[in-house]
Each structure stands twice: as structure tokens, then as C-alpha cells.
Amino acid sequence: MSLQFEIAAESAGAGRSAHLTLPHGVVQTPVFMPVGTAATVKAVPQDVLERLNAEIILANTYHLYLRPGHELIRRAGGLHRFMSWERPMLTDSGGFQVFSLAKLRKISDDGVEFQSHLDGSKHFFSPEHSMEVQIALGADVMMAFDECVETPASWERTKNSMALTHAWAGRSKKYWEEHRHEVPWAREFEDKHQALFGIVQGGMYADLRKESAERLVEMDFPGYAIGGLAVGEPREVTREMIALTLEHLPKDRPRYVMGVGYPDEIEEYAKMGVDMMDCVLPTRAGRHGLLFVREDPNDRTSPVVRMNIKKLEYAEDHGPIDAGCGCMVCARYSRAYLRHLFASGEPLGATLNSIHNLSFYLETMERVRGELASV
Amino acid sequence: MSLQFEIAAESAGAGRSAHLTLPHGVVQTPVFMPVGTAATVKAVPQDVLERLNAEIILANTYHLYLRPGHELIRRAGGLHRFMSWERPMLTDSGGFQVFSLAKLRKISDDGVEFQSHLDGSKHFFSPEHSMEVQIALGADVMMAFDECVETPASWERTKNSMALTHAWAGRSKKYWEEHRHEVPWAREFEDKHQALFGIVQGGMYADLRKESAERLVEMDFPGYAIGGLAVGEPREVTREMIALTLEHLPKDRPRYVMGVGYPDEIEEYAKMGVDMMDCVLPTRAGRHGLLFVREDPNDRTSPVVRMNIKKLEYAEDHGPIDAGCGCMVCARYSRAYLRHLFASGEPLGATLNSIHNLSFYLETMERVRGELASV
Numbered sequence: 001m002s003l004q005f006e007i008a009a010e011s012a013g014a015g016r017s018a019h020l021t022l023p024h025g026v027v028q029t030p031v032f033m034p035v036g037t038a039a040t041v042k043a044v045p046q047d048v049l050e051r052l053n054a055e056i057i058l059a060n061t062y063h064l065y066l067r068p069g070h071e072l073i074r075r076a077g078g079l080h081r082f083m084s085w086e087r088p089m090l091t092d093s094g095g096f097q098v099f100s101l102a103k104l105r106k107i108s109d110d111g112v113e114f115q116s117h118l119d120g121s122k123h124f125f126s127p128e129h130s131m132e133v134q135i136a137l138g139a140d141v142m143m144a145f146d147e148c149v150e151t152p153a154s155w156e157r158t159k160n161s162m163a164l165t166h167a168w169a170g171r172s173k174k175y176w177e178e179h180r181h182e183v184p185w186a187r188e189f190e191d192k193h194q195a196l197f198g199i200v201q202g203g204m205y206a207d208l209r210k211e212s213a214e215r216l217v218e219m220d221f222p223g224y225a226i227g228g229l230a231v232g233e234p235r236e237v238t239r240e241m242i243a244l245t246l247e248h249l250p251k252d253r254p255r256y257v258m259g260v261g262y263p264d265e266i267e268e269y270a271k272m273g274v275d276m277m278d279c280v281l282p283t284r285a286g287r288h289g290l291l292f293v294r295e296d297p298n299d300r301t302s303p304v305v306r307m308n309i310k311k312l313e314y315a316e317d318h319g320p321i322d323a324g325c326g327c328m329v330c331a332r333y334s335r336a337y338l339r340h341l342f343a344s345g346e347p348l349g350a351t352l353n354s355i356h357n358l359s360f361y362l363e364t365m366e367r368v369r370g371e372l373a374s375v
Numbered sequence: 376m377s378l379q380f381e382i383a384a385e386s387a388g389a390g391r392s393a394h395l396t397l398p399h400g401v402v403q404t405p406v407f408m409p410v411g412t413a414a415t416v417k418a419v420p421q422d423v424l425e426r427l428n429a430e431i432i433l434a435n436t437y438h439l440y441l442r443p444g445h446e447l448i449r450r451a452g453g454l455h456r457f458m459s460w461e462r463p464m465l466t467d468s469g470g471f472q473v474f475s476l477a478k479l480r481k482i483s484d485d486g487v488e489f490q491s492h493l494d495g496s497k498h499f500f501s502p503e504h505s506m507e508v509q510i511a512l513g514a515d516v517m518m519a520f521d522e523c524v525e526t527p528a529s530w531e532r533t534k535n536s537m538a539l540t541h542a543w544a545g546r547s548k549k550y551w552e553e554h555r556h557e558v559p560w561a562r563e564f565e566d567k568h569q570a571l572f573g574i575v576q577g578g579m580y581a582d583l584r585k586e587s588a589e590r591l592v593e594m595d596f597p598g599y600a601i602g603g604l605a606v607g608e609p610r611e612v613t614r615e616m617i618a619l620t621l622e623h624l625p626k627d628r629p630r631y632v633m634g635v636g637y638p639d640e641i642e643e644y645a646k647m648g649v650d651m652m653d654c655v656l657p658t659r660a661g662r663h664g665l666l667f668v669r670e671d672p673n674d675r676t677s678p679v680v681r682m683n684i685k686k687l688e689y690a691e692d693h694g695p696i697d698a699g700c701g702c703m704v705c706a707r708y709s710r711a712y713l714r715h716l717f718a719s720g721e722p723l724g725a726t727l728n729s730i731h732n733l734s735f736y737l738e739t740m741e742r743v744r745g746e747l748a749s750v
Contacts, residue, residue: 039715043722046707068690068715076693076711084707315443318451332421332459336451340414340443347418347722 002180002195002222003141005254005275009373014246014273017372020254022088022140023185023192024080027055029254030270030372032365033090033278034358038063039073039083042283043351044358046085051328052359053366056088056140058278061133062097066116066123070136078138078184090278091139092258093130093172093199096227099148107147109164127171131179131196138183139194143225144172146199151231158203165201166215172196173219197256199227204237206244213248223254226274230260239268246273263292263304263364270368282361286353289342292360297324300367309353314339327359377555377570377597378516380629380650384748389621389648392747395629397463397515398560398567399455402430403744404629405645407736408465408653413438414448414458417658418726419733421460426703427734428741431463431515433653436508437472441491441498445511453513453559465653466514467633468505468547468574471602474523482522484539502546506554506571513558514569518600519547521574526606533578540576541590547571548594572598572631579612581619588623598629601649605635614643621648638667638679638739645743657736661728664717667735672699675742684728689714702734 004021020027034041034049037060041049049057059079064070076082079089095112098105102114102123111126130145146165149158173196180193198221202208216224226245229238242257249255256276257269266277282292289309296302307314307321320330321338329338329352341349379396395402409416409424412435416424424432434454439445451457454464470487473480477489477498486501502520509517521540524533548571555568573591577583591599601620604613617632624630631651632644641652657667664684671677682689682696695705696713704713704727716724 038719038721039712040721040723043726045723045726047703067719068711072691072711075691076709082709082712082715084709084712316447316450328422334451334457334459336443336447337414337457337459340457344413344442346413346415347725348415348420350722351418351420351726 001191002193003254005223005252007252009375011271011372011375013271015271015368015372016273016275017369018254018275020275022056022195023189024086024088024140025055027088028369029275030365030368031056031276032266032361033058033276034361035060035278035280035283036083037280038067039079041354041358043287043347043354044283046083048328048355049085049358050087052355052362054087054358054362056090057085058090058092059137059139060097061091061094061130061137062101064137065094065133066118070133074136074138074184078136080138080185088141089139090141091134091137091143093143093145094125094133095130095146096148096259098125109167111145127168128175131172131175135176135179135183135194138185141195141197141223142176144169144196144198144221146201146227148201148228148231149203151203151233153203155205155208158201158205158208162201162203162208162212165199166212169198169216169219173198173221195222197221197223197225197254199225199258200245200249201228203228204233204241206241209241209245210248213245217248217250221253223256224249225256225258227258229257235265238265242269242274243272263361266361267364267368270365271372282357283354286355286357287350289349289353291321291353292357293322294324297322300324300363309335309339309342311339321356322360325356325360326363327356329356329359376566377568378629380598380627382627384750386646386747386750388646390646390743390747391648391650392744393629393650395650397431397570398564399461399463399515400430402463404650405740405743405747406431406651407641407740408433408651409733409736410435410653410655410658411458412655413442414454416729416733417662418722418729419658421458423703423730424460424733425462427730427737429462429733429737431465432460433465433467434512434514435472436466436469436505436512437476439466439512440469440508441493445508449511449513449559453511455513455560463516464514465516466509466512466518468518468520469500469508470505470521471523471634473500484542486520502543503550506547506550510551510554510557510569511559513560516570516572516598517551519544519571519573519596521576521602523576523603523606524578526578526608528578530580530583533576533580533583537576537578537583537587540574541587544573544591544594548573548596570597572596572600572629574600574602574633575620575624576603577620578603579608579616581616584616584620585623588620592623592625596628598631599624600631600633602633604632610640613640617644617649618647638736641736642739642743645740646747657732658729661730661732662725664724664728666696666728667732668697669699672697675699675738684710684714684717686714696731697735700731700735701738702731704731704734
């Protein structure tokens with residue numbers, strides 16, 4: 001058993017609330033997954049993530065492969081034990097980072113040769129190797145290795161890339177089926193193993209998205225992701241691509257849109273039937289002093305506003321970031337104090353800002369789950 | 376009432392355990408005070424300090440005067456409210472930072488003109504102004520404004536500087552007596568006000584230390600500090616200066632040695648009769664990957680060892696920093712994980728290392744208090 005997905009309620013708009021059971025626990029969906037790139041959600045301690053009710057977090061295969069290395073993490077008993085996070089976890093395939101961070105890439109049918117962004121050392125990722133690394137890391141959900149095209153890309157270029165992604169998806173699945181018993185926690189969880197999600201590509205072309213979804217569904221993955229979005233295209237296009245791809249994905253499997261988005265977007269996509277999302281935005285924005293709040297603090301469905309805590313107008317504002325927010329930061333600290341921390345370059349500023357933003361995202365999803373469950 | 380100091384037990388070696396009652400609460404002494412320079416103990420959230428049982432923290436007047444400004448903090452209701460710290464607090468006079476951080480100082484009998492280390496802007500600190508700033512900040516304990524001589528300094532130079540410090544101590548006390556009712560929390564704590572400590576100077580000269588202590592005791596302060604130590608002199612000299620100064624300070628008042636030290640030093644000084652100490656070392660060392668541990672984790676009185684978490688030997692060490700330490704970091708995270716965080720430049724590393732080191736210091740003082748109480 002890799003996962004169980006039980007839909008509890010479904011809305012007219014196709015949004016659904018569900019229980020996703022994974023080896024390390026149950027996740028209530030739709031869910032937002034905080035990003036813990038290098039085995040840490042930047043500047044936020046694990047016990048705070050637990051208090052925020054983060055039920056699943058993401059880690060980046062590319063980063064952990066380079067540092068500290070997947071074999072080290074395997075010997076540590078896997079990522080859960082290494083970073084002391086006993087709840088569910090998901091790793092990406094490393095594909096996106098190879099294409100966005102690494103240097104001097106050389107792509108062949110076999111895989112990708114690239115240079116580390118850290119020290120320029122040469123490495124090679126194939127579908128098999130990505131699976132090997134992800135099995136060593138031992139997240140509850142792992143992702144098939146995919147190629148990500150640049151944006152914009154021609155139909156032809158996108159189709160060829162998609163075909164490569166499909167071939168790699170097949171090889172990823174084969175390796176996973178043959179090696180999934182090698183996960184570091186195989187003995188502890190005897191009857192359980194990691195789940196593998198296939199990734200739909202196809203750029204901004206409706207026909208290719210449909211083809212990609214159909215091709216992957218034929219391969220029969222435990223779950224499906226929609227990749228290659230939020231890479232610079234207009235927001236309406238992102239939405240359109242998600243909507244049309246969802247139509248071609250089975251309703252009884254979890255559906256994950258990678259790397260999105262703003263708080264109002266994750267709400268919108270959840271209501272369209274997306275079950276899982278992740279984004280660095282809450283933590284990255286927090287480190288830059290950008291805080292998400294509701295326009296009307298007393299109405300948690302009112303528009304999202306982005307507050308720039310650097311602004312002079314907050315220097316003597318002794319109210320909380322967001323008076324309607326129930327997070328530990330809003331309960332204790334003022335805008336004036338957070339502005340001072342940011343202006344002084346104090347590390348506590350990044351921590352508190354990130355905690356508030358994560359809470360804002362998680363609270364938004366909690367409300368959406370409630371709305372979906374009550375329809 | 377500014378403070379009450381009740382000695383609970385005294386050892387043959389002159390060390391004592393006591394209860395220091397301040398407007399914002401009771402502090403068990405001997406106590407180590409974490410340093411919160413800019414209204415934040417670097418990288419450590421306030422609720423963690425509370426969980427570590429930090430009963431009093433220090434903040435730096437010079438830094439807060441420059442940013443965000445003492446008038447802003449006064450309008451916020453004082454430092455306690457500004458930074459959300461309801462327990463006791465102490466501010467230094469700004470003297471040490473003016474002499475160590477600021478540029479282009481010009482000293483007169485009246486005070487010190489200096490340039491901000493942040494933007495080069497010109498400022499003037501006199502005893503009266505330091506008091507005014509510290510009353511606006513509203514810490515439970517404030518310090519008289521003193522001159523700090525360079526090290527080494529001649530007897531003559533040190534004596535002249537000391538004389539200035541004594542004149543400034545008198546002016547500090549006068550201002551405090553006339554203005555202490557202006558503290559931002561005056562109304563909340565009607566019968567209470569801030570305490571002012573005098574600072575003994577005298578460099579590394581026994582006769583001057585004696586003279587300085589006697590002169591300040593004549594002025595009758597609620598507490599006394601020993602300043603101008605741990606500025607580069609050999610450790611034996613620090614110890615000698617503390618020992619001989621303590622002899623000339625009244626036993627019924629709290630005695631504070633400023634800016635010390637290593638964990639074994641704070642233990643030694645506490646057992647000599649020092650009641651209060653502060654130092655940036657636990658947090659600064661933590662940010663640099665240096666962790667304090669006991670040589671024998673099962674014997675908390677065994678020698679202190681400084682562990683450099685950067686070292687390769689910890690890369691696959693899955694044990695805690697210090698197996699005998701009861702802190703939340705040792706309970707949850709491994710050396711291997713902390714090394715990874717440090718090597719990756721992850722902000723969580725600075726936070727967790729600082730928490731462990733602070734816990735190590737506070738735990739050391741707790742044990743010393745227990746030893747002193749049981750003799």
C-alpha cells in the first residue's frame with residue numbers, strides 16, 4: 001500500500017475534501033505543503049510547523065542530493081529521521097531544479113548531465129537515478145523525473161519535451177516498482193511503501209496537456225501532478241491549463257499542482273478540484289518583509305492584501321499584522337516590532353514573518369476544506 | 376520600591392543564592408542574562424526564551440537609541456511591551472558601545488559626542504541623556520553612564536577616567552531620582568520604579584578598583600556592577616579584579632559583572648559571590664557553529680568543551696549535541712542535522728545552535744544555584 005485517497009465531500013464546482021493516507025500519517029486535502037528545500041522550511045523550526053498544523057511538507061531532491069547527499073540521508077534512516085519530521089513528506093524529482101538552477105545542462109534521451117550550482121561539479125540525473133535518490137530520501141510521495149521546457153516554447157519543442165517526459169515517467173515507474181522496498185523505513189512500516197506521482201507536462205498547449213494527461217493515466221500512477229505551470233505565463237493561462245488538465249485526470253486519485261501560488265490562487269485551484277499544492281512564496285516573501293493579510297481582518301474571505309512591513313507607516317503601528325489571524329505571531333507581536341526587526345536585519349524577523357505567512361496559507365486551506373465539506 | 380534582594384543561602388566561598396524582586400517579576404540569582412541587543416536575543420523567539428526559563432534579559436541602550444529610537448519605544452509603552460517580553464529586563468548605559476562601536480568620539484566632562492556606526496550621524500550622550508533614554512526604554516534595571524578606558528591603559532589614564540565615571544555616576548543618580556517616575560509603565564506599577572546600578576571601574580589596578588567601589592558605595596546605589604573587565608586581559612586578572620572588588624561591595628545588594636564569560640567562568644564567578652552576569656557568547660558562538668557541551672555528558676560538573684559543528688566528524692553523527700543536556704534541541708535534532716544546516720547556511724542552524732548554548736548557560740546557573748542553596 002502506498003496511499004489511500006478517500007473523498008469525503010465534493011462540491012458542484014468539482015472541488016473536494018478528502019483524506020489522503022500516507023505511510024507517515026493522514027493528510028486532510030486540499031492541502032498546502034510548505035517547502036523545506038534543504039530539509040528545513042527556511043527559518044522555521046519543526047515544532048512550530050507542527051503547531052501550525054502543517055500535515056505534509058516538501059523537500060527538494062536536487063538540493064539534498066548535492067548537500068548533504070542522499071546516501072548520507074539513507075544511512076541516517078531517511079529524511080524523516082534526519083530532519084526530525086515524523087509527519088508525511090513529499091520530494092520532487094529534481095527535474096525542475098536541474099533545469100532552473102544547474103549550469104551547462106546536456107540533455108539526452110538517457111537523462112541530464114549538469115553542473116552543481118554550488119561548486120560546478122558534474123552530475124548526471126536519469127529517471128532511474130532520480131528514483132534511487134528519492135527512495136534513499138524516503139518521502140511518502142515521490143515524483144517521476146520530468147523535463148521542464150523553457151517558457152515560452154513552440155508547440156513542436158513542447159511536444160518533443162513532453163514525449164521525453166512520458167518515456168521518463170515509464171522508466172521512473174519501472175524503477176520504483178522494482179526498488180521501492182529499499183526505502184530506509186521499509187522495516188518499520190512493513191506493509192507500506194512510497195507513492196509515485198506522474199507529472200503532466202505539455203506547456204501552454206491544450207491539446208498537449210490532454211495528450212500528456214491521457215498518456216500518464218494509461219501508466220496508472222497512484223497520483224498525478226500538473227507541472228510546468230506558474231513559470232511566467234499569465235494567470236488566466238495557468239488557470240485554464242489546470243482546468244482542462246483536471247478533466248483528463250481520474251477523480252479517485254490525488255491531483256497536485258506544483259509550485260503555486262498566491263493565497264487567492266491556491267483557494268481557487270482547490271475549489272476547482274486540486275488536492276495538493278506547494279510554493280516557496282509564503283517563506284520567501286516573509287524573508288523579504290512581505291506579509292499576507294485579509295483586506296477586512298474580520299472577513300477571512302475578503303481579498304488578500306500584501307503588506308510591505310518595511311514601510312514607514314508601520315513604524316508605530318502597535319496592532320498585529322492581521323487582527324483576524326489566529327497565528328502565534330499575530331497573537332504576540334506588533335507591526336512596529338516586526339518592522340524594527342526587518343529594518344535591523346534581525347534573523348527573528350524572517351522567522352516571524354515566515355510563520356505568519358505559512359499560517360495564512362494553512363488557515364486559508366483549512367477554511368476551504370470546511371467550505372467543501374459542508375456543501 | 377525599585378528592587379528587593381533576599382539572600383536565601385550563602386556558601387563558605389561567599390557565593391550566595393538569592394531572590395531578586397524587580398517590577399516585572401522575581402529573578403533567582405546567581406543569574407545569567409541572555410543579551411537581546413536590538414530588542415531581540417538574536418535568532419531566538421521570545422516564547423523559546425520563556426521555555427528556557429530565562430528570567431531576565433538584557434538590551435543595549437546604544438543600539439535601541441539609534442534604531443528604532445527610544446522615543447518610539449517610549450510611545451510603544453516601553454521595551455517590555457514593544458518586544459513582548461513581560462519578564463524582567465536590564466539595559467546597559469550605552470557607554471561601552473559608544474567607546475567600542477561608535478566613530479570619532481569626543482569626550483568632555485559633560486559627555487561624549489560620537490558618530491553612529493550605522494549612518495555616521497552625530498549624537499551626544501551625557502549621563503543625563505543616557506538616563507533619559509533608559510527611562511524611556513523602561514527596563515527593570517538601568518545602568519549609570521560610565522567611561523570605558525582602552526586596554527591596556529596607564530594608572531594615570533585609568534584614574535582620570537575613573538574619576539569621570541564617578542562624577543557621571545553621581546549625575547546619573549540625580550537624574551534617575553528626579554525622573555524615574557517618567558517610566559512608561561509608571562501607572563501600571565504604581566508603587567514600583569526602575570533600579571539604577573553604579574558601575575565600578577578602575578581598570579586592572581587593585582587600588583583604583585578599591586577606590587572606585589568605595590566611592591560608589593558612598594553614593595548608595597540599589598545594586599553595583601563591575602565594568603571594564605573581559606576586555607582582553609588574562610583570565611587570572613579578570614578573576615583577581617572581580618575578587619578584590621567584591622570585597623568592597625555590600626553583601627546585601629546585587630552584584631553584577633558585565634560582559635562575562637565562558638560557562639566555566641560564570642560558574643566560578645557565581646561561586647565567588649557574583650549575582651548577575653551577561654554575555655553575547657552563547658548566541659554569537661552559536662551563530663558561528665560553536666556549541667558548548669560537557670566533556671562527560673553524564674557529569675554536568677565535568678569540564679566544558681567547545682564543539683565545532685562544522686567539522687566533518689559530525690557529518691554522520693546521529694547523536695544529540697550533548698547527550699546529558701535537557702534542551703529542546705538536544706531532545707530532537709542530531710549533530711549531523713545541525714552540521715548540515717550550518718554547512719548549508721540555513722537560518723534554522725543559527726536558531727537551534729543559539730537555543731542549545733543559551734540552555735547550556737542557563738542550566739549551568741540553575742545547577743550552581745542548587746549547589747549554593749544546599750550548603
